[in-house]
Amino acid sequence: MESRVSQTPGRTVVVLAAGEGKRMKSATPKILHPLLGRTLLGHVLTAAGSARAEQTIVVVGHRAELVEAHLVAIAPAAVPVLQAQQKGTGHAVRMALEAVPEATGTVVVLNGDVPLLRPETVASLVEAHESGAHGATVLAAEVDDPTGLGRIVRDAGGGLERIVEERDASAEVRRISEINAGIYAFDIASLRSALSKLSTDNDQGEEYLTDVFGLLAAGGDPVGVFVAPDAVETLGCNDRVELARLRALLRDRVNEAWMRAGVSILDPATTWIDVTVTLSPDAQIDQNSQLLGATSVGAGAVVGPDTTLIDTTVAEGAVVLRTHSIGAEIGPDATVGPFSFLRPGTRLARKAKVGGFVETKNAELGEGAKVPHLSYVGDAAIGAKANIGAGTIFANYDGVNKHFTTVGDAAFVGSDTVLIAPVEVGPGAYVAAGSAIQKDVPAGNLGVTRAAQRNVEGWTQRRRPGTVSAAAAERAAAAAERAASRTGDIAADPGPDGAS
Ligand code: UD1
Ligand code: CA
Numbered sequence: 001m002e003s004r005v006s007q008t009p010g011r012t013v014v015v016l017a018a019g020e021g022k023r024m025k026s027a028t029p030k031i032l033h034p035l036l037g038r039t040l041l042g043h044v045l046t047a048a049g050s051a052r053a054e055q056t057i058v059v060v061g062h063r064a065e066l067v068e069a070h071l072v073a074i075a076p077a078a079v080p081v082l083q084a085q086q087k088g089t090g091h092a093v094r095m096a097l098e099a100v101p102e103a104t105g106t107v108v109v110l111n112g113d114v115p116l117l118r119p120e121t122v123a124s125l126v127e128a129h130e131s132g133a134h135g136a137t138v139l140a141a142e143v144d145d146p147t148g149l150g151r152i153v154r155d156a157g158g159g160l161e162r163i164v165e166e167r168d169a170s171a172e173v174r175r176i177s178e179i180n181a182g183i184y185a186f187d188i189a190s191l192r193s194a195l196s197k198l199s200t201d202n203d204q205g206e207e208y209l210t211d212v213f214g215l216l217a218a219g220g221d222p223v224g225v226f227v228a229p230d231a232v233e234t235l236g237c238n239d240r241v242e243l244a245r246l247r248a249l250l251r252d253r254v255n256e257a258w259m260r261a262g263v264s265i266l267d268p269a270t271t272w273i274d275v276t277v278t279l280s281p282d283a284q285i286d287q288n289s290q291l292l293g294a295t296s297v298g299a300g301a302v303v304g305p306d307t308t309l310i311d312t313t314v315a316e317g318a319v320v321l322r323t324h325s326i327g328a329e330i331g332p333d334a335t336v337g338p339f340s341f342l343r344p345g346t347r348l349a350r351k352a353k354v355g356g357f358v359e360t361k362n363a364e365l366g367e368g369a370k371v372p373h374l375s376y377v378g379d380a381a382i383g384a385k386a387n388i389g390a391g392t393i394f395a396n397y398d399g400v401n402k403h404f405t406t407v408g409d410a411a412f413v414g415s416d417t418v419l420i421a422p423v424e425v426g427p428g429a430y431v432a433a434g435s436a437i438q439k440d441v442p443a444g445n446l447g448v449t450r451a452a453q454r455n456v457e458g459w460t461q462r463r464r465p466g467t468v469s470a471a472a473a474e475r476a477a478a479a480a481e482r483a484a485s486r487t488g489d490i491a492a493d494p495g496p497d498g499a500s
Contacts (some may be wrong), residue, residue: 287304
C-alpha cells in the first residue's frame, strides 16, 4: 500500500445533528427540513466543505435512519456516529471524537441548524483559529435579540472568558448581545482534554460543549472569538416561523447574487430560486416563479410569470410562460405555455412549440415542431416541423402497458385526433381531423377514419319545435328561399381540416 503524507494541519469536521428539534412539531428531524434546494444539514455540510477536512462526522440520534439515508444521498463520504441519547452538545462531540482516535490538528464543529452560514466564513474562522494557535475559537455575532442563545462573556482585556447559556445566565449576562453561533474550531488535543472534564452541573443537566471555552481559558490555553462579518449567517432555526424567515433571507441572497451576475429578476420578492439552480446572463425571470432543483436557464430566455421549473433545462432564447415543468429539456428559442404541463422526458428541440393547455411526458419534439393547443403527448417522438392539431391525444396507455407513437417530419395531424399507440404517422403524412388512428399512416398518405357525414333535413324544426334553434333555422330557411340558394351538399372527401 502506498504511504500517504498526511496534510498539515489535519482537519476533522463534526456536525451536530442528533437533536429532534421539538419546536418544529414535525415527524421529520429539524435538520432534514428543506430550504431552497438543500436540507438544513445539506447547507451546513456545504459551508463546512471550505474547511477541506479529511473526514466529516455527523452526529446522529433522533430518527438516525432518516438522517443516515440522507447522508448517503448527499454526502456519502460523511461518517454518521450515533449518539443514542442526547446528553448535550459536549457529549455529542465526545462521541464523535471517539470514532476518530487518530485524528490530529483542527476540529471544526457546526450545529446542524445554521443553514445561512457561508463557506467563506468557515474558512476565515479556521484561518483565524490556526494562525492564532488557539486551543479553541468560537464564531460569535452581535445581534439585536439574543434571546435563547449562549452569550460571549469577555474578560477585562476583551478576551473570551467563558460562554454562558441563557438559562444559566445572570440578568447582567443576559444583557450581553454578543452570542455564540454554535460554530467552532478547536485544537483536537485541547478539545479532548477539556471534554473529559465537562460537568453536567447546569440547568439542563447536560454536557455543554460551550463549557470547553471556560475550561481552556482558565487553564491558560489561548481561546479566540471570531466575529461573523454578517450576523444573518449565524441565525439558527428552531421552529417553522424561523425557517420561513431564513428562507426569505436566503431567497434575497440568491436573487441578489443572480441579479449582480446579469440576470433580470422582475420581482425578487416572489421569485424563489434554489441554490442548486444555474442561470445565464440576460436570462429574465418574471413574477411569481420558482426555479427548483437542477434547473438551468440560458441567456436571453424568459421564464414566467407564474412558472414552476423543477429539474428543467431552458436553453437560450426560449420563452416559458405560466408553465409547470419537471424533468424537461426546453431547446433554444422554443416556446412553452401558457398553462402547459411538461413532465419528465419531455425534450423540445430548437424553435419547437408547446402551446396552451398541453401536457407532455417522455415526448420529443423535433426542430420547429408544434403542439399548439389542448393536447396530451405521451411516449412520442414528433419530427421536425410537424404540426399537431388542437385537441390531439396520444393514447399511450392500454390499461396495462405504455406504447410509443412516432410522427414523422412535417407530418400534419388534424384537430381532435386520437393516435392509438403503438402507431406511426410517416413523414409528410396527413391525418384527417377527428380520426382515431390505430394503423400506421405511410409517408405522404392521408389517414382518415371518421364516418361520412349525413345531414337530416329539417330535423330541428320537426324535433325541437318552439326552441330558439328552431326559430333560427326557420329564419335561415326563409332567407335561403328568398336568395334561392342551394342547401346541404355532402362532402365526399372530408379533407384534413386541422387547426393552426
Ligand atoms: C447551542 C449552544 C448555544 C448557542 C446555540 C446556537 C450549547 C450548550 N449551547 O444551544 O450557546 O448559542 O447553540 O444555536 O452548545 N445536539 C446533538 N446532541 C445533543 C444536543 C444537541 O447532536 O445531545 C445538536 C442539535 O441537534 C443541534 C445542535 O446540537 O443541531 C445544537 O443543539 P441545541 O439543543 O439546538 O443547542 P442550543 O440550545 O440551541
Ligand atoms: Ca438551537
